[in-house]
Amino acid sequence: MKTILLVFGTRPEAIKMCPLVNELKRREGVRTIVCVTGQHRQMLDQVLEVFDVVPDYDLSIMRDKQTLFDITSDVLV
Numbered sequence: 844m845k846t847i848l849l850v851f852g853t854r855p856e857a858i859k860m861c862p863l864v865n866e867l868k869r870r871e872g873v874r875t876i877v878c879v880t881g882q883h884r885q886m887l888d889q890v891l892e893v894f895d896v897v898p899d900y901d902l903s904i905m906r907d908k909q910t911l912f913d914i915t916s917d918v919l920v
Contacts, residue, residue: 845873850918852880852904857887861894880904880918 847867851860857879867875878900879887891898904917 846876847873848876848878850878850880852882852887852902854883854886854890857890857894857896861890861896864896865894876900878902880914882914 849860849864849867851857864875864877867873877896877898879891879898879902881887881901881903882905884903884905902918904914906913909917
């Protein structure tokens, strides 16, 4: 069995990735893991609901006034 980890966090990313998530979940022999970073929390949740995608992991990394470096380091740590 193959395992595929899909990581995304913004609404535009979710709009592109959710159809892929649903297709991979339908396939036999593929274990699909969804991890969201929560960069656009409210908008992300709306898209996940529309596509009926429930993340396996939610990093919830967003804070006020953080830099791209802060986001990257939070995701990697």
